[in-house]
Amino acid sequence: MSPSSPIVVLDSGLGGLTVVRALQAALPHEDLLYFGDTARVPWGSKSPANVCAFVRQIIAYLRPHDPKHVLLACNTATALALPAVRSEFPGLSISGVIDPGARAAIEAAGAKAEPIIGIIATEATVRSKAYERAIHRRRHYARLLLRPAPLLVPIIEEGRTAQDPLVRLALRQYLTPLVERNIDVLVLGCTHYPMLKGLIAQMVGRHVRVIDSAEQCAEDVARRLRTAGLMRGAADARIGSRLRCFVTDQSERFALLAARFLQRTVEPPTLVPLDELTRAGERVRTMRRAV
Numbered sequence: 001m002s003p004s005s006p007i008v009v010l011d012s013g014l015g016g017l018t019v020v021r022a023l024q025a026a027l028p029h030e031d032l033l034y035f036g037d038t039a040r041v042p043w044g045s046k047s048p049a050n051v052c053a054f055v056r057q058i059i060a061y062l063r064p065h066d067p068k069h070v071l072l073a074c075n076t077a078t079a080l081a082l083p084a085v086r087s088e089f090p091g092l093s094i095s096g097v098i099d100p101g102a103r104a105a106i107e108a109a110g111a112k113a114e115p116i117i118g119i120i121a122t123e124a125t126v127r128s129k130a131y132e133r134a135i136h137r138r139r140h141y142a143r144l145l146l147r148p149a150p151l152l153v154p155i156i157e158e159g160r161t162a163q164d165p166l167v168r169l170a171l172r173q174y175l176t177p178l179v180e181r182n183i184d185v186l187v188l189g190c191t192h193y194p195m196l197k198g199l200i201a202q203m204v205g206r207h208v209r210v211i212d213s214a215e216q217c218a219e220d221v222a223r224r225l226r227t228a229g230l231m232r233g234a235a236d237a238r239i240g241s242r243l244r245c246f247v248t249d250q251s252e253r254f255a256l257l258a259a260r261f262l263q264r265t266v267e268p269p270t271l272v273p274l275d276e277l278t279r280a281g282e283r284v285r286t287m288r289r290a291v
Helices: 017-026 048-065 075-088 098-109 123-128 130-136 152-157 165-180 193-204 214-228 251-262 274-290
Strands: 007-011 032-036 069-072 116-121 143-148 185-189 209-211 243-247
Touching: 007 017, 007 048, 017 032, 017 214, 017 251, 032 048, 048 069, 048 075, 048 123, 048 274, 069 075, 069 214, 075 098, 075 123, 075 130, 098 130, 098 185, 098 209, 098 214, 116 123, 116 130, 116 165, 123 130, 123 143, 130 143, 143 165, 152 165, 152 193, 165 193, 185 193, 193 209, 243 251
Parallel strands: 007 032, 007 069, 032 243, 116 143, 116 185, 185 209
Antiparallel strands: none
16 A cells, blocks of 8 residues: 555445545545445444444455555444454554544533533444443543434435424434433434534534534544555645545435535446455455465
């Protein structure tokens, strides 16, 4: 790999594009490869074994592009698969979204002796207790209130917006119990949720800090590249860095919704059949067994 190598960003569907937007702002000269596993979204209701397999397959499929960093732009994947894929791809720099989000939540809580931090996330992320571990490593006396929000990812993937009555009804169901318990901070524990950040902030009130970890993730990736000497300079970059997208289903629909996520048009995505991903994942497992 070299400074001109791309950064890989992967997610179950569209949500990781909120992180792509932050990366493009923080690292405007970098080429990005985005993979949305749209045929198998949402990952939040899948077993840990399946989520690990999905992430392994995607990384293996994109490995020939020689990425200099891989970002799991999915809280579920970070919670369930990050340690496993780091061990399976030992020469590759891989990070997730939970630690940056946890750090931002603690900073937002300020000096309050026992802040109440609410977290909405997928069912798998809540079950993993990854946020509890990440926050309590840094702030022992924070009170955490976690609430699974399984309807939000499918609703957002359908292209529904904050004006949709169904969106408002679902958010009210998930947020009201947290607001009634006087949370100080709310973590959006899924990269899809920032698409509704404005409405969420309105519903929880001005006194609650709403944490979207996308910017913190971008800063974390920039720090890693800088430390490794892999930051791409303006002199080495083409005019207008490139974003290439890969999906496993509904490529036309993806392009339309991606434009709303990124607030710009995107190139038509490459459609990747699931059997190609499966073969790529199996090659990695075979090679690991042979070592």
